Structures are given as structure tokens and as C-alpha cells.
Amino acid sequence: METNIQITPAIFHILLALADGKEKHGYAIMQQIDEQSNHEFTIVPTTLYRSAKRMLEQGLIIETDERPDPELDDERRRYYQITSLGRFAMQTERNRLARLVEIADQQPLFGGPSYETA
Amino acid sequence: MKQPKTIAFICMLYRALLHLAPKGFLDEYEALLLSDFRALCHKAYRQRGPWGVLALWPTTLVHTARDIGFERFDVIKLFFTRLFSMIIGKKLLPYILIIIIITTTSITAIVNNTNNINVIIIIVSMVINSGSIITGIYHLQERRMLRRKSVKPNNTTK
Numbered sequence: 001m002e003t004n005i006q007i008t009p010a011i012f013h014i015l016l017a018l019a020d021g022k023e024k025h026g027y028a029i030m031q032q033i034d035e036q037s038n039h040e041f042t043i044v045p046t047t048l049y050r051s052a053k054r055m056l057e058q059g060l061i062i063e064t065d066e067r068p069d070p071e072l073d074d075e076r077r078r079y080y081q082i083t084s085l086g087r088f089a090m091q092t093e094r095n096r097l098a099r100l101v102e103i104a105d106q107q108p109l110f111g112g113p114s115y116e117t118a
Numbered sequence: 119m120k121q122p123k124t125i126a127f128i129c130m131l132y133r134a135l136l137h138l139a140p141k142g143f144l145d146e147y148e149a150l151l152l153s154d155f156r157a158l159c160h161k162a163y164r165q166r167g168p169w170g171v172l173a174l175w176p177t178t179l180v181h182t183a184r185d186i187g188f189e190r191f192d193v194i195k196l197f198f199t200r201l202f203s204m205i206i207g208k209k210l211l212p213y214i215l216i217i218i219i220i221t222t223t224s225i226t227a228i229v230n231n232t233n234n235i236n237v238i239i240i241i242v243s244m245v246i247n248s249g250s251i252i253t254g255i256y257h258l259q260e261r262r263m264l265r266r267k268s269v270k271p272n273n274t275t276k
Binding site: 026027030042044045046047048049050053076077078 | 136139143146147149150151153154155157158177178181182185186188189
């Protein structure tokens, strides 16, 4: 089964941040991305919410109403959770990237067999 | 709690930058964007002081400007999508094609006869006339549709 959803690096990182199934708000997602990418991938709030908007439209994530503790939490915050379609899209993208790495590994530059016959 | 001046200044810049975004996007996300950016600034301040907050700005500026550009592009794309669907839905495509043909012909004529003012006058009047013809046809079609709608309920009662 193939999906027509275009997974950008930002969307893939957001999906990875939500992969544990827990609901997270925007700032927590940004922190998780920063942590999981060893500070190599920067996501700014506008990128996060633009991607979240698209992901909501495509059904990759849902917005949840549950909040941990209203007194401890900013009520304006929105919490997001991954859907089964989101998991599937993430798995598909992971497989695509793995295939890409396999192709790269076959090149002489990355230690693969040389195609030079002459 | 009073926030450091660096954070207040950077947040003010960020807010000004956000106001370049389309209104719909701002209405929905402005408060969230500002609160998350402020939280990022506070974290940077705790870790590296005022320089940490300032170091946050170049990346934020570039990425935010890019996102605002894309968001504006999406709005324009949506406008043209609606415009084209309206043109096709109202069956105005043949008339639009006539306008395009007339305009192309006029440009060609202008290029070939740059000194002939009569040709320009004729072409301009042709364009204006075709515009008024199309508007007339459009209104006629709308009237027909309205008539059909007003006739339909009487038919159904019979």
C-alpha cells in the first residue's frame, strides 16, 4: 500500500517525536526533536505549526482535548497525538529512506563494488 | 515575573516578523507561536545568557521568513484554484480564450505597427467590447440559472 502524502523532514521528525503514542504540545515536540536529532535539526515554531496544520488535514495526527493539569498548563496549548495513518506514513518513509541508504551503500564511494570494468 | 530585556526585544522582533504572515494563519496560531518562541528564548537564556538568545535569532529569522513566504504562496494558490474552478464551473472558458486571442493579436499588432495610433485605438476598443460582451453573457447565464431555480419548486409541487 502506497500513500500520496508527502513527508517532509519536518513532518518526519514530528512523527518520530510523537511515535511513543503520548500526547504532546508544540513546545514539547520541538524539545523532543532537538533531543532526538542531537541538536542537528532545528525546527522553529512556524515550521512546526504549518506542518501540524497539514498533518491534521491529512489525518497523520489528531488534536486531543485531554490536559495533564489545567493549573500547571497553559490552556492555549494544543496537544497532538499520532494516528494509525501517521504510524503507517512514518513506517513507509522509514522504508524509503532505508532503501535509499542501501542504494548509496552499493556505490564505490561508500565501500560498494566498483563498476569499472576497463 | 519580569523577563530579561534581550528576550523582550527578540520577542518584539519576532512578533513584528509574524505580522507579515497571512491573517488566517495569524488568527489561528499567533498566540501559540509567540508563547513557544518565548519559551525557547527563556531556555536559551538559562543555558547561555543573552548571547544564547541572540544566537537564536538568525535561524529563526530565516526559517520564519521562509514559512511565511510558503504560507502566502498557499493563499495565492488557493485564490487561483478557486478562480479557475469558477471559470470552468460557470462555463466562461471559451470567452476567456477569446480575450486571450484578442489580447495576443493586439500585442502582435502593436509590436508590428508601433507608429500607427489607429490600430491601437481599434484594438483597445475591441478588448473593451469583448469584455462587455463577456460580462453580458455572464449576467444572462446567471439570470437563466436564477429563473430555473425559481421555476423548479413549482414543478415539484405539481
